[in-house]
Amino acid sequence: MAPTDVITWLLDTDPALRWQVERDLLDAPEQQWRDTRARIPHEGFGAALLERQDPETGLWAGGAFFPAGYLEDPESELLPGQPWTATTWSLTTLREWGMDPAPLTARDTAAKLARNARWEFDPTLPYWGGEVDVCINAMTLANGLWLGADVESLATWFVEHRMAEGGWNCEWENGSTRASFHSTLNALRALHAHEQRTGGTAATAEVQRAGEEYLLRRNLTRRLTTGEIVGPWVDHFLYPPRHIYTALGALDHFRAAGRRDPRMQEAITLVQDAQQPDGTWLQQHVLPGEVWFEIDVGVGQPSPWLTAQALRVLRWWNEG
Template sequence: MAPTDVIAWLLDSDPALRWQVERDLLDAPTQQWEATRARIPQEGFGAALLAKQDPDGQWAGGAFFPKGFFENHENQLLPGQPWTATTWSLTMLREWGMDPAPLIERNTAQLLAENSHWEYDDSLPYWGGEVDCCINAMTLANGLWLGADVESLPHWFLEHRMEDGGWNCEWESGSVRSSFHSTLNVLRALLIHEKATGGTGATRAARDAGEEYLLERHLAWTLSTREMPGPWVDHFLYPPRHIYSALRALEHFRLAGRKESRMEEAVAMVREAQQADGTWLQQKVLPGEVWFEVDVPEGESSKWITLEALRVLRWWGEG
């Protein structure tokens, strides 16, 4: 495809994706992309996912896992966890850019406060989070979006930061070194918190330190070996869920307005993954139950990944 064909291909998509193409790749007038974004709760992916919400405010009857998941799958080895419960569903709607008004009209934040409890410990209130950094990062971002009281969570992140500057969801199991995955998820949430509230001196400093953790590693390498910590670094996927990639890290820094030379190796990974037809492939699909598919199978050209890659390269100055 010629560049113009790639854009036309991207525009022929769900409103959740199309509005971002209009705003971020075409510089369309605000009125145009806002009108497209306003269609998310009315049609396509957004409307379909809203229709799955339970009367008690949850999805699939659970906070992080569907209701009864552990009882129903006891002693079974499953290919992956389900992605249908409340936290994953809210995160998808928020990351698609949907206006939270339909959920606010349903009193979702209060319903979840009353009815949803974490499978890890059902005495923990939903908006108070649990013990997992990535779960708490999604909860902070989703709570801010819906107007819930989540102000305890930024303090929780300050208390659970590793000495090397980042975070690790396995801290409770004794991990003392940060994780790429956990650190990026917390950074994304702290940035959302900062943009929504201004943050505090302590949370801003924590975000700076966490970003430095990734930048010291050029978003791609371990400090000790200068090797990728895992194949996920340059394997781009959608939906990414909680998984780190160089592309997802660059998207964070784009939103944070921070650009520097230590990102060049990550940018090269994005650039080199572009196909001859101008698209990027779905390189991994996380197994597990979903409400419905929102992207292509592994090995096919992904509109979501192509959008994000083109957006990052444009920000970098290459598109």
Template sequence: MLKWLLDSDPALRWQVERDLAGAPPEVWTATRHKIATEGFGAQLLARQDPDGQWAGGAFFPARFEPGPDTGQPWTATTWSLNMLREWGMDPAVLRANRTAELIAENSRWEYHDLPYWDGEVDVCINAWTLANGGWLGVDVSQLAHWFPEHQMADGGWNCEWVDGSKRSSFHSTINAVKGLLAYDVATGGTDETHAARRAGEEYLLERRLLYRLSTGEQVASWVDHFAYPVRWHYSAINALEYFREAAIVDDIPPDPRLADAVERVRAARQPDGTWLQAGRLPGDMWFEVDVPAGEPSKWLTLYGTRILSWWDSAQS
């Protein structure tokens, strides 16, 4: 399986080398540098507009008109930055061509024409903007302050707060804590952002990543839908990958309340050690980055393998 995983795009291979193959830093760092010049990363960079955006828009492509059969397109600026950051692209590549400054000058949110790096009202959009801004060296400290201001009494967040929702969402909360973690890593964060992130983590941990707090029943079938790219979608594997990263950053052991979710991931492992693609969210992409539904996914196998390795090593 390791040989199969290593035969992959640099965006994936450097993580396999670092996290599974035990390669020395000079090996996986060299592979990581190739993201800008080979494969997925280079292809996505080549699609950047001269004005710093992708597809001419902030969250949606320019002139996009949704219809009953059109999924969310994944080609605009926010989604493209998300992919480059998540793949491990060196931000210096984008800083060299003034991406952040060009976006500040040319990109506005479709919601009320607000300035890009100031964010808007959607929790998930603001979380991605916070993460991408910190990654690119933008001062997004005011946006970081937005999260504790909009945190709900139960500790989480809900993108529908603007419509009056008072209860948090698994989807919104995982994206919020991921954004705050990325900001903390990029900038060191503040006491306020650390506290907000930990309260959001506690919201999910109280529910053991899977269950309703009120009834103990599984929150929904989507917790077992393991897919790549992840986008905004909550699942047990997505949540565990976050808690693995956060534990490494915070230098703490895995929380015991993750156990049920870990066993969901373990149960999805195939006899050959792979995880199957459940099927990505519909919508236009610049190009495919993983296999069709039902086939072994290298991305999900990377995530599943390192989650189980992290968890099992802490139990011994």
């Protein structure tokens, strides 16, 4: 396609993406993008995902983080990747699409999950209290805030579990004392959601800034000790990203948080260099695992989701 056709191509997508294109790339009138966003529960991806929720329990696939029975199935270890169909992943997807929580609130979802959802790691733990994994707790904090559940204890959990160098690591429970790019970005997204919904606290603001500095000191891309690229996933842009860190995902967090810093330039260059001659960005990786349905394209194909995300990041950066 010609570069001038990219926006037209992006507009010809599901409402879950189209409204973001209207707001972030076209500066459409607020009523226009709000009307588009209001379509999410009623058509396309949003409606299809809502249909998969159990009306009695509020669960998806019968489980909190894994489908019911998955961990007890000896065949599960032979599968190429974990399923992405259970409750936490489904809620996170709907929230990240920007869907108004009203349809889930009308179904009393938060209360049903408080009664029926239990963490596979430890079934004695209440769903909205989280468990021990940073990324799981990050999704739970953001999802709980979105649905109006009481998750303030999880905001405190992130304050208490920040590591000395400023970030977080899902492997802390197994003895790790070094922070992780993946875990830190997921924690930062949740803390930003907490700040937006509640105003945050002095303590959460402090750890959020420390986590951002952890990434910025590494230029969003490199090991602090050796200066080497921290991993191949840094510029392997993908959608849906699930829990995976990329430079593009980190930049989109800083865009949403309204924080610019010259140390982001290397990450910006990675995004710029990945743009194709036709103006699009390609899907560079797809995480294996069962899904309810496909949302984006296969590896090597132009991705509307990544293209929209990259264009809004570069627009934000260039306008600054």
